[in-house]
Amino acid sequence: MVLSDKTEIKTFILYVLSNIKEPVDFNTLHDVVVQDGFVQYIDFVGSFAELLDAGQVDELQGEKAMYQISNNGLIAVRELSPKLYGSIREKALRSTLRLLAFYKQGAKISSTVESDGDGWRFDCELTNGKHRLLNISTYFTDYDYAQRVKTNFDDHAENVYKGTMALLSGDVNFIFDK
Numbered sequence: 001m002v003l004s005d006k007t008e009i010k011t012f013i014l015y016v017l018s019n020i021k022e023p024v025d026f027n028t029l030h031d032v033v034v035q036d037g038f039v040q041y042i043d044f045v046g047s048f049a050e051l052l053d054a055g056q057v058d059e060l061q062g063e064k065a066m067y068q069i070s071n072n073g074l075i076a077v078r079e080l081s082p083k084l085y086g087s088i089r090e091k092a093l094r095s096t097l098r099l100l101a102f103y104k105q106g107a108k109i110s111s112t113v114e115s116d117g118d119g120w121r122f123d124c125e126l127t128n129g130k131h132r133l134l135n136i137s138t139y140f141t142d143y144d145y146a147q148r149v150k151t152n153f154d155d156h157a158e159n160v161y162k163g164t165m166a167l168l169s170g171d172v173n174f175i176f177d178k
Contacts, residue, residue: 002037003039003088004043006043006046006050007080010047010050010051010076011077011080011083012033012092013029014051014056014069014076014081015081015092016029016032017067017073018081019097020032022068023060023066024066024067024068025064026065029067032096032099038088054072056070056076057073098162099158102158105133106128107126107128107157107158108126108127108128108129109157110125111124111153111154112124113150120146121137121138121139122139123135123137124160134161136164
């Protein structure tokens, strides 16, 4: 389900911010809001700007601009969030907490596609500064396919990591949790 009503989108953004409990930068907020596909990028940007203009989101100045829900935003989200589908609220909250925990670990990703003479080797790694969390090396015969896998890993490393851990542990429910 994709939210298309502007009020629903703003309510969703405020709902996410009200559950984060700490200021976040624009990129993190974007990642959290659009990760489950309920809100499209262009809708997020426009709605977020309107929330800032309306004083429902506060911008904190510092080395990097950070954002948090304002008192006006808290009032609005208390009134409007019950109108969001319960399944959207629950999934958004679960996904938000997972992604923020992933970011707090200081996760760093790297990936490469290199020729090995007969095909293409894709290597990817996810670390948290102290430990290697994931390291995969695999072979592809098609360069374009290898590049597509690389792009997906670069854009969604957290999901690749969660999926790999779920498959390895036998807890695959999250993979099918749409």
